[in-house]
Amino acid sequence: MTLGSIHRPQLADEVTERLREAIVSGQWPLQERIPPEPELMAQLGVSRGTLREGIKALAHAGMLEVRRGDGTYVRAASEIHGAARKAYREHEDQDVLQVRFALDTKAARLAARLANDGDIAAMRTMLAKRREAWAAEDLEQWITADWDFHLKVAESSGNRLLHELYGSFGDVFHGTKMAQRLRNGFDGCLEAGHEALVAAIAAGDEDAAVATVNANLNYCMSWMPQSGE
């Protein structure tokens, strides 16, 4: 048949998608309260029940938190991120980190195989920022630059799923744990290790890239209390 079927996409799903977009796009920032239900009903032109079905879907996914008598707040910017938050709540730190490291290793191997000149230039730029921030003792900036670098490696793997997973699992870690470690005397530098990783990727040496990542992670882990691997 050729007459593309009418197929009206369920209103509630449409609502879910619109809410989701508002969150993903940053229109509703993290931790902020979203507009009250009556207002959203008007904006979206749907009934309360339909709206609430959309909200509940995102709430179960961990993206929204509904506080009775108060309002609804944004807690995560994507489903997968919400799932990662939940994983952090329900599993040992160590377990989550091991999974992240598994992804990290794979990302490095693929990046060494696939990264192009633009990717590598971007990595070098981020490492430079990281170095400057460290010299300037700007912790926040340093954490950001460090994380951006690792994300770029994941992105350069060419595997979108891997990039997404890595970003979600790592984000919580970087946001909550890194700052603590820095205060505990972690030197945070590993300058050489990061440079070596870029070099291995630029050279297309997969095994060297993986070895470098492992070395970095083991050093990093040595600063974690009671954690193996």
Place this chain on the structure above:
Amino acid sequence: MTLGSIHRPQLADEVTERLREAIVSGQWPLQERIPPEPELMAQLGVSRGTLREGIKALAHAGMLEVRRGDGTYVRAASEIHGAARKAYREHEDQDVLQVRFALDTKAARLAARLANDGDIAAMRTMLAKRREAWAAEDLEQWITADWDFHLKVAESSGNRLLHELYGSFGDVFHGTKMAQRLRNGFDGCLEAGHEALVAAIAAGDEDAAVATVNANLNYCMSWMPQSGE
């Protein structure tokens, strides 16, 4: 204050949890239709709106599929499994498999470090079943035994999150892709490779376990059309 607050856990969340249990416990089998809304309203003692909020939460998570005019069907046995299904829909097969392989490698390393005698005995039992099924040309049984073996390795890693993720990502693959490949002439044997993995795990040789897994996976991938790694 001492009077432990009444703490009425949001009805809709309670409903979500009850539905979820019915699915996870197997009371509502995969692919089956669940009771119609009016019946569930009566069983749970809630209004339709509340019930639907609970259903929508699980539907968005990929565990349920609601078909207007027909009914609601069970599509996945856990949120993470639902997410994996979605990932399979939205990403390249190759990307998903790479992620799964990253987990596979990590699982093997950890299993070599932590597996106890009971784990190893279980692995050997499963391999024996796998061998018998192959000899008897019972494909279904063979696929089951093969998958059980890999799951056991993941479980032996001692990392519950890893086990869960691995199970979810791999399940879809084993259910849908493996059968196709077998029909295409895949010899599916790899008997030696699997035995070698158990041997490495039993010996506690992490590097050998990882190397064996990589060898197996590469051989396996060679049967996949147009896929790298």
Place this chain on the structure above:
DNA sequence: GCCCTGGAGACATCAGACGTCTAATGTTTA
């Protein structure tokens, strides 16, 4: 300054009604 009390705003839940879709069955027609 602290505690208590209300009020306002926001989410929670219910009840009932009607629309629309799907699948199955029955009926007609070539």
Place this chain on the structure above:
DNA sequence: TAAACATTAGACGTCTGATGTCTCCAGGGC
């Protein structure tokens, strides 16, 4: 007989409107 059409029962989709309950916060009493 078999294909095409018509009907119907069951199921989900959405709306309306009312009431309950909780959180926050400002204002009054001590």
